[in-house]
Amino acid sequence: MTSTRKGLRTGPVRLGLALSGLVLLAACSGPGGDTSANTGTAAAQAPTGDLRVAVITHGSAGDAFWNVVKNGATDAGKQLGVTVDYNSDGDPGRQSTLIDNAASQKVGGIVVSMANPDALKTSIENAVKAGIPVITINSGSDKSSSFGALAHVGQEESVAGEEAGRKLKEAGKTKLLCVIHEAGNVGLNQRCDGARTGFGGAVSNLQVDINNPTDVESRIKGALQTDPSVDAVLALNPQVAVSSVSAVKGASSKAAVATFDLNADVTAAIKSGDVLFAVDQQQYEQGYLPIVMLKLYRDNANTVGGGKPVLTGPGFVDKSNVDKVAEYAERGTR
Amino acid sequence: MTPVTSAPPADERVGSPRLLDRLVLRPEIGALLGALLVFVFFSTVTEQFLSTGGVATWLDDASTLGIMAVAVALLMIGGEFDLSAGVMTASSALVTAILATKLGWNVWLALLVSLVFALAVGALNGWLVMRTGLPSFIVTLGTFLALQGLNLGITRLVTGTVQVSGMRSAEGYSSAGYLFASTFTIGGTSFYVSIVWWILFTVIAATVLVRTRFGNWIFAVGGSALSSRAVGVPVVRTKILLFMTTAGAAWLVGSINILRFTSVQANQGIGLEFQFIIAAVIGGCLLTGGFGSAVGAAIGALIFGMARQGIVYANWNSDWFQLFLGVMLLAAVLVNNALRRRAERVRR
Numbered sequence: 013m014t015s016t017r018k019g020l021r022t023g024p025v026r027l028g029l030a031l032s033g034l035v036l037l038a039a040c041s042g043p044g045g046d047t048s049a050n051t052g053t054a055a056a057q058a059p060t061g062d063l064r065v066a067v068i069t070h071g072s073a074g075d076a077f078w079n080v081v082k083n084g085a086t087d088a089g090k091q092l093g094v095t096v097d098y099n100s101d102g103d104p105g106r107q108s109t110l111i112d113n114a115a116s117q118k119v120g121g122i123v124v125s126m127a128n129p130d131a132l133k134t135s136i137e138n139a140v141k142a143g144i145p146v147i148t149i150n151s152g153s154d155k156s157s158s159f160g161a162l163a164h165v166g167q168e169e170s171v172a173g174e175e176a177g178r179k180l181k182e183a184g185k186t187k188l189l190c191v192i193h194e195a196g197n198v199g200l201n202q203r204c205d206g207a208r209t210g211f212g213g214a215v216s217n218l219q220v221d222i223n224n225p226t227d228v229e230s231r232i233k234g235a236l237q238t239d240p241s242v243d244a245v246l247a248l249n250p251q252v253a254v255s256s257v258s259a260v261k262g263a264s265s266k267a268a269v270a271t272f273d274l275n276a277d278v279t280a281a282i283k284s285g286d287v288l289f290a291v292d293q294q295q296y297e298q299g300y301l302p303i304v305m306l307k308l309y310r311d312n313a314n315t316v317g318g319g320k321p322v323l324t325g326p327g328f329v330d331k332s333n334v335d336k337v338a339e340y341a342e343r344g345t346r
Numbered sequence: 347m348t349p350v351t352s353a354p355p356a357d358e359r360v361g362s363p364r365l366l367d368r369l370v371l372r373p374e375i376g377a378l379l380g381a382l383l384v385f386v387f388f389s390t391v392t393e394q395f396l397s398t399g400g401v402a403t404w405l406d407d408a409s410t411l412g413i414m415a416v417a418v419a420l421l422m423i424g425g426e427f428d429l430s431a432g433v434m435t436a437s438s439a440l441v442t443a444i445l446a447t448k449l450g451w452n453v454w455l456a457l458l459v460s461l462v463f464a465l466a467v468g469a470l471n472g473w474l475v476m477r478t479g480l481p482s483f484i485v486t487l488g489t490f491l492a493l494q495g496l497n498l499g500i501t502r503l504v505t506g507t508v509q510v511s512g513m514r515s516a517e518g519y520s521s522a523g524y525l526f527a528s529t530f531t532i533g534g535t536s537f538y539v540s541i542v543w544w545i546l547f548t549v550i551a552a553t554v555l556v557r558t559r560f561g562n563w564i565f566a567v568g569g570s571a572l573s574s575r576a577v578g579v580p581v582v583r584t585k586i587l588l589f590m591t592t593a594g595a596a597w598l599v600g601s602i603n604i605l606r607f608t609s610v611q612a613n614q615g616i617g618l619e620f621q622f623i624i625a626a627v628i629g630g631c632l633l634t635g636g637f638g639s640a641v642g643a644a645i646g647a648l649i650f651g652m653a654r655q656g657i658v659y660a661n662w663n664s665d666w667f668q669l670f671l672g673v674m675l676l677a678a679v680l681v682n683n684a685l686r687r688r689a690e691r692v693r694r
Contacts, residue, residue, distance in 0.1 A: 073665055099664045104611065105603055106654075109407050113658050116399030130511045131607035195498045196508050196611030219498065 062095060063121065065306055066114035067299065069100040069150070070107055070127040072223075076250060076275050077295060081150070083344050084299025085123070092307050104131035111135035114144075121145045121306035125298075126152025127197055133159060145309055147302040150295070151199045153321040162309060163317040165301050167293035167325035169199045172272070173206020175326050176246060176291045180270055181211050183288060185244040188215045189235055189267070193222035193252050200248050203272065207246055216242075220252065228252055232259035236267060244268050250275040250290075257286045274329060274346050279338035282330060292337070293325030296345045371689045373630030374642030376681040380628065380674070381645050381652070388656030395652075395659050398535035405537065408651025409544040410435075410599045412644045414618070415625035416544075416551045417595035419643035422626050423555070424588045425568035425635025426475060426482040430467070430489035432618030434596035437493050438464045439604035440501055440612070443510035446519075453518035453605075461597050467493070468593025472586030482589075494616060501612040511609035519605070527606035540602045544644065547595070551640035564588065568635030624671070625650055628678040637686075649674070 067085045071078025082098045089096035097119075101107045104127070112135050114122050122139055126132055129152040139146055140160035148156040148164045156164035180188060188211050190204040208215040218235050220228045228251075236242055236259060245260065245267050247253035253271035260267050271278060272291045281287040301322065308314040316322060329337050340346040369375055394400040414431060421428055438460045445456035471489055475482045501508055513519055526543075529536040555561040563584045566574035575581045604610050627633070628649060629642025653674065657667055 073668070097658070097661055099658055103614065104609075105410070105607060105614075106407070108607065109403060109655070110658060112406070113400075113403045113655050116397060116403055117394045117659065128509060128607075128609055128611055130609035133608070134606075195613035198507055198509055201507055 063093075063307060063310055064095040064097070064117075064119045065089070065121040065123060065303055066110075066117070066119045067096060067098045067123040067302075068107060068110045068114065069098075069125040070102055070104070071100045071125070072102045073100060077273050080344055080346065081125075081295045081299040084296040084301075085303055086299075087345075088300040088303035092303060094303055094307055096303065104128040108132050108135040111139060115139040115142055118142075119144060120310060121147070121302075123147050123149055123299075123302040123306070125150040126155065127199065128152075129155035129159070136161065145306055147305055149298045149302055156321070157319060162315055163302075163305060164321040165298050165305075165317075165324060166321060167323060168321065169202035170206035170209075172291055172293065172326040173203035173208075174210035175206075175328075176203075176270060176272070177207035177210025177212070177215075179210075179289060179328070180207075180244050180246070180268070181213065183244075183268065185211075185268060186213045187239075187242045188213065188244045188246055189218055189232070189242050190215055190246045191218050191220055191228075191232060191248060191252050191256065193220050193228065193247075193249050195219065195221075203248055204246075222249060222251065225251065225255060229255040229259050229262070232256050233263045236260065236263040236265040240265065242267050244270065247271040249273060250278045253278050253287060253290070254281065257281055260286075274337065274341050276338070276341045279329070279334055279341045282334045283338065285331075289328050289330040291325065292327040292329050292346070294327055294346070295324065297324040373637060373639040373682070373686075374645055375630075376678055376685055377629045377642045377645040377649065379681070380678055381649050384649050384652045384656065388652060388659065392656065392659035395656055398533060400655070400659065402535050402537050404651045404655040405541050405648075406651075407655055408648045409538065409540040410602060411618075411621060411625060411650055412544040412647030413540075413547050413595050413599050414592075414622045415629065415643040415647040416548050416640045417592045418622040419626040419629060419631050419638050419640055420551055420555065420564060421588045421592050422623070422631040422633070423568045423635060423638040424564045424585055425571065426585060426588065427486060427623070428471065428589060428592045429483065429486040429619045430471065430493055431486075431592050431596050431622055432615045432620075433490055433493045433497065434464060434467065434593055434615070435600040435603065435618065436497055436610060436612070436615035437467075438597040438600035439610040439614070440497055440510060442601060442604050443513060443610050444500070444504050446516040447510060447512045448504055450517070453513070453516050453522040455518075456516075457522060457601055460600070461594070464593040464597035464600075465590050468590035469586055471593070472589035475589070476582045476585055490619065494613075497614075498612040508613070509609055509611045513604060513608040522601075523605045526602045538606070540606075543598065543602065544647075547598070548640055548644040555640050560584070560587075565636060568637075570636070621650065624675050627682075628675065630682050646678075649678075 069078055069081060078100060085096050085098060099110050101110060108131055111122060111124060115138060122144055124146060126148050136146055136159045146161045148161045150166045153164040153166055190207055192200045192204060194200060204217050218231060220231050232255060243266060245256045247256045250271060250273050253269060254277045256269045260269060268288045270288045274290050274292050278287055278290050282290060305316050337346050388395040418428060418431060441460035441463050442456045445451045445459060446453050471486055474485045501510060528539045530539060555564060563579045566579045567581050567584050571581050625646035626643040628646035629639060631638030657664060
């Protein structure tokens with residue numbers, strides 16, 4: 013043993029006790045307390061000069077879908093002369109820390125996606141209290157206005173799911189497999205529940221892990237082999253859609269694949285007929301529009317949406333319009 | 347028979363080592379240098395890093411990681427790993443949330459039951475490791491996967507969705523919230539109480555480690571389980587208690603999270619276990635056990651928090667964050683290694 017035994021002098025102990033003492037003396041406020049003191053009541057930014065917007069999403073780094081949102085935000089920033097900082101963290105606790113961080117930087121606006129609204133409530137409300145306009149995107153539309161956000165830009169997941177289910181039903185399908193790729197994401201569950209409503213037939217959910225493509229493909233393949241009567245697979249993410257196509261081929265199943273969201277691979281698969289259609293929520297707009305809205309709000313005190321969510325979807329991409337969309341998916345804007 | 351002509355050299359065992367050498371002996375010195383470096387760097391590069399709001403933000407970020415890193419450091423000094431620690435933070439929060447919101451229990455009672463659950467899982471980890479003689483890496487990897495499945499399965503079974511929310515309306519929420527998730531104000535800035543828990547936990551762990559007999563046992567079983575058993579150290583009891591400490595710390599972090607964010611996702615906490623280990627290693631712990639420090643692990647977590655928020659304040663592209671972390675980890679380990687080599691040469 014080395015001499016780590018030697019003298020942890022009482023320094024840290026005393027310091028700790030002193031700090032704890034400070035805390036006992038300091039004013040306490042309850043859980044979910046008002047931390048707006050962090051940002052003070054200073055006006056967020058003068059209505060002229062540079063506008064800085066922090067975009068904080070729950071996408072994991074390297075996710076194709078969120079990359080398009082990021083492109084939308086940064087393109088809008090370039091075109092309107094707005095500085096855009098993009099950060100993301102899938103963990104709701106750390107996402108709320110990022111919001112606190114933006115608020116303490118006194119940015120001119122915050123754009124935030126709410127996969128888990130309750131966890132972000134305090135941070136968003138504090139930012140609003142500090143005079144920073146907040147716009148929510150992608151998910152959490154039902155909580156948006158109660159948190160004090162200016163507007164919500166996104167797609168209603170259950171509505172989109174319902175439409176997708178209906179379209180599959182119209183295509184004459186009877187048994188649907190709905191593939192959920194993130195365990196903690198409520199929006200994905202809403203899509204599958206919506207699909208169940210719209211589809212009307214038998215729908216079963218399958219849980220896979222998006223971070224492991226091999227696992228995605230083999231699980232879907234397994235599900236198709238186990239139940240050959242499944243004639244439709246609904247993927248909720250373009251990467252899963254591509255895996256589903258391989259799985260369908262590997263299991264020599266007759267199932268049709270439909271998906272949420274687009275990328276270049278999905279458009280190619282729609283062209284070749286491997287994928288029936290894609291539900292497109294046009295997430296580029298979810299990055300682009302909030303920047304425009306924040307700029308309008310600052311320069312002209314305009315608001316958009318009239319208290320209702322601004323819907324960017326569902327749009328549908330199938331054989332009829334895929335060529336044009338494919339071109340845009342290539343450059344990362346669809 | 348040559349007569350002695352020169353005076354015998356001074357006995358090196360009674361000399362006192364130089365101050366620098368004494369410093370080099372401390373396992374947390376590498377982390378401390380790293381923390382200073384990161385702190386000074388971000389303080390000069392960004393404006394908000396040193397503002398009170400900024401400090402509150404990165405301390406908050408470091409606090410829950412710090413609690414876990416300290417517990418994991420004790421376990422690593424004891425020569426074991428716990429890969430289930432990250433998911434355990436979500437499991438304990440889920441137990442609390444389900445009992446409080448779905449069964450309508452008082453939050454305090456729910457917290458107590460989830461603590462018992464956490465300690466039981468920790469004891470099971472320890473018992474399995476000691477009983478089977480398998481590496482703890484393997485055993486806790488199994489626990490990690492099992493808990494991950496339980497989190498998702500039970501949450502969906504009970505709630506029909508994948509997150510449990512609605513803690514705010516549970517009975518006893520506000521009193522429990524005061525203890526785990528309130529804020530206190532110093533100089534007009536709000537700090538989360540989790541920072542106090544972190545400091546408190548670090549002080550207790552450091553004191554136990556270097557001031558008590560149990561602390562000696564931790565070093566002993568990590569250094570050599572066989573030798574310590576031979577001299578009468580209760581190896582099994584010590585290691586099981588260490589696993590229970592990690593699980594207990596995970597319960598504390600889970601409770602802080604559920605009361606602050608009032609909701610918990612079934613997939614929370616996955617992947618965090620490596621961050622705990624990294625923070626402990628930056629703080630001077632060795633993967634082989636028998637060496638390390640609780641204060642060092644707390645500083646390791648502080649580096650994490652400062653870097654994580656500092657990168658945002660500096661407006662860097664966050665895509666590079668993981669690269670930065672990886673490089674920092676390697677640098678920290680190399681520095682620690684160099685210092686330890688040097689320490690072994692120092693006269694004590």
